[in-house]
Amino acid sequence: MIDKTTRTAAAAVAEVFDGASVMIGGFGTAGMPNELIDALIAREVGELTIISNNAGNGETGLAALIKAGRVRKIICSFPRQADSHHFDARFRKGEIELELVPQGNLAARIQAAGAGLGAIFTPTGFGTELARGKETRRIDGRDYVLEYPIAADFALIKAYRADRWGNLVYRKTARNFGPLMAMAGRICIAQVSQIVALGVLDPEAIVTPGIFVQHVVEIAQSAEVSSYPAEAAA
Numbered sequence: 001m002i003d004k005t006t007r008t009a010a011a012a013v014a015e016v017f018d019g020a021s022v023m024i025g026g027f028g029t030a031g032m033p034n035e036l037i038d039a040l041i042a043r044e045v046g047e048l049t050i051i052s053n054n055a056g057n058g059e060t061g062l063a064a065l066i067k068a069g070r071v072r073k074i075i076c077s078f079p080r081q082a083d084s085h086h087f088d089a090r091f092r093k094g095e096i097e098l099e100l101v102p103q104g105n106l107a108a109r110i111q112a113a114g115a116g117l118g119a120i121f122t123p124t125g126f127g128t129e130l131a132r133g134k135e136t137r138r139i140d141g142r143d144y145v146l147e148y149p150i151a152a153d154f155a156l157i158k159a160y161r162a163d164r165w166g167n168l169v170y171r172k173t174a175r176n177f178g179p180l181m182a183m184a185g186r187i188c189i190a191q192v193s194q195i196v197a198l199g200v201l202d203p204e205a206i207v208t209p210g211i212f213v214q215h216v217v218e219i220a221q222s223a224e225v226s227s228y229p230a231e232a233a234a
Contacts, residue, residue, distance in 0.1 A: 188213045
């Protein structure tokens with residue numbers, strides 16, 4: 001019997017090791033698996049390479065992981081914002097390495113890893129510092145930059161509902177990077193608000209098939225989310 005459910009967030013991240021590369025879903029705080037990150041902090045693993053859209057906000061989630069000194073390098077598209085003070089402080093001290101990737105390129109490179117592609121050509125970044133030292137090519141009169149896929153040892157993502165096979169349904173904008181990272185992580189760990197019985201999820205609504213997910217853990221949804229009508233939250 002296939003059963004990918006895990007009882008606790010701590011058990012779900014038990015395989016994450018020092019020096020691992022870890023994708024973390026979310027666009028800012030939307031879709032960020034905060035409880036999985038808290039469990040990672042409690043495990044005291046370090047020297048992590050984090051792939052995420054942002055470099056953390058405020059005091060929770062990815063920002064808390066950076067504050068705890070567990071991140072050696074971050075690959076992201078938008079590291080600085082008004083409340084990214086933990087990333088800012090560590091970067092200025094030379095305590096964290098940054099690889100800046102334009103947002104579309106970040107998504108495309110993660111998607112390429114999940115699809116098993118060897119590389120992609122993208123026009124974004126051509127003629128800028130981001131393309132320095134990289135192979136370029138002119139195709140049909142337009143200049144492109146060769147970029148390589150971004151894969152990871154682990155992908156920590158947040159979805160709305162799952163079944164025990166690991167099929168995932170997302171909620172609105174919280175979907176963002178989750179589906180791409182689920183495909184590009186060697187081990188995908190999904191935090192969901194609700195685990196339902198097989199057959200409950202509408203097959204047409206499943207965005208991430210269970211074949212891409214290794215662990216699912218149910219974290220009680222916030223009061224704000226639970227107040228939405230069922231048809232709006234599905």
